[in-house]
Amino acid sequence: MSDQVPATFDDFLRGVWRENPVVVQMLGLCPTLAVTNSVANGLAMAMATAFVLLGSNLLVSSLKKWIPHEVRITSYVLIIATFVTIADMLLEAAVPVVHKQLGPFVALIVVNCIILGRAEAFASRQSVKRSLLDALGTAAGFTLVLVLLSAVRELLGTGALLGIDLLGPRFEPWVIMVLPPGGFLTLGVVMLVLGWHAKRSTGRANGEGAA
Amino acid sequence: MSDLTWILLSALLINNFTLTLFLGLCPFFGVTSKTETALRLGTANVFVMVITSTSVWFLNRFILANAPYLRIISFIIVIASLVQIVEMAIKKLSPTLFRALGIxxxxxxxxxxxxxxxxxxxxxxxxxxxxxxxxxxxxLGLTLALALMASIRERLDLADVPSAAQGFGLSLIIASCLALAFMGFAGLGAG
Structure with missing residues (x-):
């Protein structure tokens, strides 16, 4: 499929689906599970991460000529930590309620392996334009998973989406879904479905029929 | 129960870092294929956490009181460099311990x-x-979670599971059950 897509657009697309940071590369699990108990939290986390990712990829790719190879990881961490501090302060000033809900997990973006991974594996070698596209794609992929997980968990756990009651008063909420076990369970089910799908498509490609 | 015991117990069981706060998930899923490795990693973790806690207290008390906006940056740099120094010291002073903690x-x-x-x-x-x-x-809570996960996965290697379910998905479902069990500790404070 990637053969027909122009290379620049592929930088974007790759992060969204084929190399999705969470479900394919299994990075950034900590925020993925911790803040997806409501769609609002998931979205805020995704936006904050996207901001840090764009900023760090932009700076890393534009400074790549000046960062000595030996201290590159430290430099990346410093760049990321700076953007995380900015994001933390922005969230606290703009949406204090969400900031309080996310708690320490905003600061924890700094140890999100997705960001350091993109800086080291992509932005440190590519042009600014491609790095920005890569950051956008990875952020979109991350947002996709976060919104999907938080939508499932909020709907089943409270019967509402974004605080709007959808399932009516007769629905008995599965409170467990908004609690920690629900996070593991939801992502686990997503991974099982994806694994089953992958198995089926490779089975078909080999002419063995559905597995 | 005294304050300190309570903090220790709460971090160990009720607010277990891995199973209730989702911290340290990478080692939890990455290196839990053998119980022995999991225990070693847990030990190294306790060690680094004690160092971290001491240095963070020092930073907060004496340096960052007037500059809270430097918190994230200074924490990560100080912790990373301190662990490097301690690692070098252990390598020199106690090669046995160094081998046990390893990479x-x-x-x-x-x-x-x-x-x-x-x-x-x-x-x-x-x-x-x-x-x-x-x-x-x-x-210790992290060590406990790692050891539990590793011992379950050791058994799981011998189990006959559907091929599509092998791997990460199944580990997550197991983690979910473990987290469910750990939720039972939530009543510990009330009783």
Whole structure:
């Protein structure tokens, strides 16, 4: 499929689906599970991460000529930590309620392996334009998973989406879904479905029929 | 129950770092194929957490009081470099201990559990002893979670599971059951 897509657009697309940071590369699990108990939290986390990712990829790719190879990881961490501090302060000033809900997990973006991974594996070698596209794609992929997980968990756990009651008063909420076990369970089910799908498509490609 | 015991117990069981706060998930899913490795990683983690807790207390008390906006940056740099120094010291002083902790020491520096510990400790305003109790509790909690997961997965290798379910998906479902079990500890404080 990637053969027909122009290379620049592929930088974007790759992060969204084929190399999705969470479900394919299994990075950034900590925020993925911790803040997806409501769609609002998931979205805020995704936006904050996207901001840090764009900023760090932009700076890393534009400074790549000046960062000595030996201290590159430290430099990346410093760049990321700076953007995380900015994001933390922005969230606290703009949406204090969400900031309080996310708690320490905003600061924890700094140890999100997705960001350091993109800086080291992509932005440190590519042009600014491609790095920005890569950051956008990875952020979109991350947002996709976060919104999907938080939508499932909020709907089943409270019967509402974004605080709007959808399932009516007769629905008995599965409170467990908004609690920690629900996070593991939801992502686990997503991974099982994806694994089953992958198995089926490779089975078909080999002419063995559905597995 | 005294304050310190309570902090330790709470970090160990009720607010277990891995199973309730989702911190340190990378080692939890990455290196839990053998119980022995899991235990070693856990030990190294307790060690780094104690160092982290002490240095974070020092930073908060003497340096960052007037500059809270430098918190994230200074925590990560100080923790990473301190662990490097300690690693070199151990290598020199006790090669046996160094071999036991192995490559895990540098690996866990940027682990989210370590950084989470620093942030939680700061937010809750723990003093030095409370911080140390918190670090030991959190480290032991992580070790417990790793050991539990590893011992289940050792058995699972012999089990006959559907081929599509092998791997990460199944580990997550098991983690979910473990987290469910750990929720039972939530009543510990009330009783």
């Amino acid at each position: 895990y020491l540098p690996l866990i520096t940027t682990n989210c559990a370590i950084f989470g510990l620093a942030i939680f400790q700061t937010n809750r305003g723990y003093d030095l002893w409370q911080g140390l109790a918190f670090a030991v509790g959190a480290g």
